[in-house]
Amino acid sequence: MGNASSVISTYLGGKIPTSRFVTALVAATAPPALREKNTSEALRLLEAALHPPRRHAGVHPIPGPGAMADVAAAQAQHLETYAHLTRALEQQNEVRQAAANSEKLVWVLYGMVGSLEARVARLTEERDRLGKGSQAVERKFARALGQQERAETELTRARKKQREAEQLVARLQEKIERLTGELERLRPATGEPLAVVVPAVVTDSSDTGDAEGDDIDAALARAEAVNDNDTVARITIALEAVPNNAVISTDETNTFTAELATRHKNAVTIGRNGDSRTARDLFASLVTEHIRVLGIDHPDTLSSRHSLAHWTGEAGDSQTARNLFAALVVDNTRVLGPEHPHTVSSRHEHARMIGEAGDPHTARDLYSDLVGARTRALGRDHPDNLKARHNLAYWIGEAGDSHTARNLFADLAAAHIDVLGPDHPQTLTCRAEHARTTGMAGDPETARDLYAGLVPDSTRILGPTHKDTLVYQHNLAHWTGEAGDPHHARICFADLITTYVQILGPDHPNTLACRHEHARMIGEAGDPATARDLFAALVPDIAHVLGLTHPDTLTARHSLARMIGEAGDPQTARDLFAALVPDRISVLGPAHPLTHRSRRALVHWGDLR
Structure with missing residues (x-):
């Protein structure tokens, strides 16, 4: 006092x-x-x-x-x-x-x-x-x-x-x-x-x-x-x-605040160590405590709400995360202002979760607005704006315009090298997206060559067993096969499977995806019987890990049915496609391209019985 x-x-x-x-x-x-x-x-x-108040004289004594x-x-x-x-x-x-x-x-x-x-x-x-x-x-x-x-x-x-x-x-x-x-x-x-x-x-x-x-x-x-x-x-x-x-007292309030800050840091650590669901649940409790101790509009409360939405999305619930970020954008704008970095960050995450929830067109439009605002406020090549431009290019590609996405990533890769340097991890990521969208735009040879240049750089900078390096190796093998060399792609995938099993384990989704590509390339190289046997072993494993109707499992089931047909058993292929089509419709919808693909295969193998 x-x-x-x-x-x-x-x-x-x-x-x-x-x-x-x-x-x-x-x-x-x-x-x-x-x-x-x-x-x-x-x-x-x-x-x-x-x-x-004055007292009337003679009535009340003056107090002493x-x-x-x-x-x-x-x-x-x-x-x-x-x-x-x-x-x-x-x-x-x-x-x-x-x-x-x-x-x-x-x-x-x-x-x-x-x-x-x-x-x-x-x-x-x-x-x-x-x-x-x-x-x-x-x-x-x-x-x-x-x-x-x-x-x-x-x-x-x-x-x-x-x-x-x-x-x-x-x-x-x-x-x-x-x-x-x-x-x-x-x-x-x-x-x-x-x-x-x-x-x-x-x-x-x-x-x-x-x-x-x-x-x-x-x-x-x-x-x-x-x-x-x-x-x-x-x-x-x-x-x-x-x-x-x-x-x-104020000291007790400060003690509560310090305790909340420690719990916030611990929750982030848990999430970064791979347990996104526990991080989400911890932040749900933290948001309630922040509101109680500090109030709903306190910056620390808004920060906890951001983390709750983020880890909700990381836990696989992109729709709830999208809604949480939508509400947070409004409150951040009201409390902090539209140009505050936290407001811009929440807009960024809101757009990303909209895309993850299945609406790439809206995500693209929101990122377009965000890039415009960041360009005006920060400049075209500011590091924060490079992230927004990266996401805009990504969702443009996801919305179906691979050619525009490829061109945007080509410009972004050059900007990343100028601003962050050629060895920055974000530069490597941008180069990888440029290679991927180049292949998606119909140029597998150039995609293969871009990945061939990226893999040794990633190996040198990140290490040979870094998850990004392994992904780049996977994509190099993929586009090698798509460029017309399934024999070499088959060898690359066989080597990569061994590495994946050693580092990630046999049940990791990346290991299963690599096995799928290996079997597919063996089939493309002219050995459908071996591909059939590999897919027959893969389908129960992937169903065990992801579930029988997971989109990746449905893709493996499609490939198994196709290779069975290619190996000379059209009747079994037809029966497997007949069982697959209803699951495709249930999971993806009747108008999805992959549903149409399985329907066409059903007709094809039915005609060949």
């Missing part, structure tokens, strides 16, 4: 304080949202103490120094009681919200338990029908049993948390009534009531997901996050440990 302890003791002993002391006292004890109102009330009381001290002490007690009442009201609303969240969670978990019981029963019937040798059904059955147990455990926790919260609400109500009575007793002689602001209750409208497979795990993770919330325990400890439930 900036006052010596002797001065403070003098005021507490009964001397009427100065206005500066009163203002400093309120600033040190009142919550930020109430400081202005409390300061105004305190100064009004101080004015009343310094200039009491002792009486003035009593008035000041009463006023100080009034302010202190008011601060305690305000804090109790804030805590009661916070606990009521926790109780409401637990109540909602109880009903959600009741529904989830019922759905899981039905799922277990359904999988039991399927297991009995197919026999216990079906590994896929056994995995689903074991997973469903584990999820059912988790859901029942979280239901028990939620019901307990709800009871504890309701009991704490009642306990706080008793305290509020006691403090309200105390305020009534201490009301100033003017009879003016003391205004009390009750913080608004914020309701939670979040959805906990559906009841199948991965969505059940995601819903259970959110349920655990709600149950892990420490609101009830924290306020219970505060009531029991802090005399009169004193107002949280």
Whole structure:
């Protein structure tokens, strides 16, 4: 407060304080949202103490120094009681919200338990029908049993948390009534009531997901996050440990903020180490805590919301991430301004998630606007604008214009070399995209040559086993085959499979993709029987890792059926395509190019029976 302890003791002993002391006292004890109102009330009381109303002569004695001290002490007690009442009201609303969240969670978990019981029963019937040798059904059955147990455990926790919260609400109500009575007793002689602001209750409208497979795990993770919330325990400890439930000090708020910053950093580390789902769930909890401690518009809260949206997308839920970023763009623009780097970054991520969610045309248009804004603000070749231009070129290609994308990446590669240097990782990435879109634009020979120049540079700069180097090697082999040399491509893919298995493991998606390309190139080189056998081994492996109807699995099934036909068995090829087409329609839609491709193959092999 900036006052010596002797001065403070003098005021507490009964001397009427100065206005500066009163203002400093309120600033040190009142919550930020109430400081202005409390300061105004305190100064009004101080004015009343310094200039009491005139009394009629002979009717009331003029108060002496002792009486003035009593008035000041009463006023100080009034302010202190008011601060305690305000804090109790804030805590009661916070606990009521926790109780409401637990109540909602109880009903959600009741529904989830019922759905899981039905799922277990359904999988039991399927297991009995197919026999216990079906590994896929056994995995689903074991997973469903584990999820059912988790859901029942979280239901028990939620019901307990709800009871504890309701009991704490009642306990706080008793305290509020006691403090309200105390305020009534201490009301100033003017009879003016003391205004009390009750913080608004914020309701939670979040959805906990559906009841199948991965969505059940995601819903259970959110349920655990709600149950892990420490609101009830924290306020219970505060009531029991802090005399009169004193107002949280600035130092305590700073402690909370430092703790949140540490949790933020830990969540980012977990995400970068490969566990994007846990990072997402941690940030979901952090956003709630940031809003509670710092407010919804605080920059740290906005930063946590950005991270929540980012890791939601990294966890595979691009549609939810898209929606989170859409809301964040609006709030960042309102709070920070449209040109603030955080606002621009959220616009960048929003556009990317729109593309990842399946709308490359809108992503392209949003990046076009973003590039225009960044060019005006930063210049055409600023490093941040190079990233935006890269994404614009990428989504132009994904939207179907490979030629324009190729030309844009050619310009970008030159700009990256000028600005960042030839050995910068982003320069290598841009060169790779230039090579890829060149091949997509119909020039496989040039694509092959561009990758042939990129691979040794990446090996030198990043290392021979870096994930990007391996991807570039994969694409070099691919475009070598597409340029008319499947024999050499087959050899390259065979070597690369060994490297992938050693570094990433046999079940990694990149390993499976490399096996697919190896088998395909063997078929293109004129050995459909060997390709057939390789695809026959690949399909169950890829279905095991990705699922029977994953797009990559559908592609492998298409290739297997084709190679079976090429190896001389059109009847089996026709039957496999007949089973594949409905799955293509279900997953990709009837108008998707790959659906049309499988339909044409069905007709072809049906005619050759």
